[in-house]
Amino acid sequence: MNIDEALKKRLGEIVEPSSGMTLASLEAVKGAAVSGAKAAIDLRLGFPLERGRSALRSAVEAGALEVPGIESVVVDIASRVQAHRVQQGLDPLPGIKNVIAVASGKGGVGKSTTAVNLALALNQEGARVGVLDADIYGPSVPRMLGISGKPESRDGHHLEPMRNHGLQAMSIGFLVSEDTPMIWRGPMVTQALQQLLSETRWDDLDYLIIDLPPGTGDIQLTLCQRIPVSGALIVTTPQDIALLDARRALQMFKKVDVPVLGVIENMSMHLCSNCGHAEPIFGSGGGEKMATEFGLQLLGQLPLAMAIREQADAGAPTVAADPDGAISEAYRCCALAAVARLSVESRSKRIAFPNIVVQDS
Numbered sequence: 001m002n003i004d005e006a007l008k009k010r011l012g013e014i015v016e017p018s019s020g021m022t023l024a025s026l027e028a029v030k031g032a033a034v035s036g037a038k039a040a041i042d043l044r045l046g047f048p049l050e051r052g053r054s055a056l057r058s059a060v061e062a063g064a065l066e067v068p069g070i071e072s073v074v075v076d077i078a079s080r081v082q083a084h085r086v087q088q089g090l091d092p093l094p095g096i097k098n099v100i101a102v103a104s105g106k107g108g109v110g111k112s113t114t115a116v117n118l119a120l121a122l123n124q125e126g127a128r129v130g131v132l133d134a135d136i137y138g139p140s141v142p143r144m145l146g147i148s149g150k151p152e153s154r155d156g157h158h159l160e161p162m163r164n165h166g167l168q169a170m171s172i173g174f175l176v177s178e179d180t181p182m183i184w185r186g187p188m189v190t191q192a193l194q195q196l197l198s199e200t201r202w203d204d205l206d207y208l209i210i211d212l213p214p215g216t217g218d219i220q221l222t223l224c225q226r227i228p229v230s231g232a233l234i235v236t237t238p239q240d241i242a243l244l245d246a247r248r249a250l251q252m253f254k255k256v257d258v259p260v261l262g263v264i265e266n267m268s269m270h271l272c273s274n275c276g277h278a279e280p281i282f283g284s285g286g287g288e289k290m291a292t293e294f295g296l297q298l299l300g301q302l303p304l305a306m307a308i309r310e311q312a313d314a315g316a317p318t319v320a321a322d323p324d325g326a327i328s329e330a331y332r333c334c335a336l337a338a339v340a341r342l343s344v345e346s347r348s349k350r351i352a353f354p355n356i357v358v359q360d361s
Helices: 003-013 054-063 112-122 187-197 219-224 239-256 286-294 306-313 326-345
Strands: 029-035 038-044 072-079 094-105 130-134 161-163 165-172 205-211 231-236 260-265 298-301
Touching: 003 029, 003 038, 003 054, 003 130, 029 205, 038 054, 054 072, 094 112, 094 239, 094 326, 112 130, 112 165, 112 231, 112 306, 130 187, 130 239, 165 187, 187 219, 205 286, 205 326, 219 239, 231 286, 231 326, 239 260, 260 286, 286 298, 298 326
Parallel strands: 038 072, 094 205, 094 231, 130 165, 130 205, 231 260, 260 298
Antiparallel strands: 029 038, 161 165
């Protein structure tokens, strides 16, 4: 094995710190050559990595220097988000490269808080991100993102997304007051969500995070059949009751041919705000057990902490309020682990190539 081959082999073994995936599995090494004792390495990632770029560079440099004969390293890292395959028979939406659905199957597990913080984390990594609040009966995204008022329409047909903390957002909560009950049947809810999605003028999004309503009934199934989704995330707590519903959500995505990118275990540990003591009040190991059972990745374990609730209620979720904190880092690792797995899924040929029509003239 010559020095170039040894370098490529070593690079493939290096783990990208944020996602936990090797460079080989990410298909990230596009060039690696040695001239004299100097190595030149070209990495191309299919997901955003702004804050984590320096950690990856350090890992690559250290790994390359382990190869005998290499004394200096130059690393070029670039990232570009591609559009990925959606369900058969559906077309990707204009202005949106990838739709990621966040589901739980059960209410009360912190799914909306998790979805918003994942979106914020991806935005801080350099992606253009939007959030669609699909919970018609209990919209919470406006309060969490600290957005009030109603969306504008420049052309009388499309709504402009509301914006804060670097995110684009749309919710039925922007169109009705907080205390107005939505007394709608399933078909009306489905139609309203499709309109919110398709009649919002999303501005060149890399990812649209959809916060699905709890449950796995007709509304959720219809949405998953009609909305072009690139991947899904399952949020659960460690307790058995939550895991039962999370399994149902997983099976729902399998039935509509949407790849599940992984499982996030929320409220994994309660962190005491006074002494910092961690206690698994909802049990432990549930998310990991589910991931193992279905051959999925456990993307991360998030704590139950008072600060998360306080910051979301104040309209500045944890990743926005404390971007350098330990909890924000946990959200960031979950987000990057998810989109890193999405980056190696099949790309959408409908976006990659234009339709070509040949006709006589």
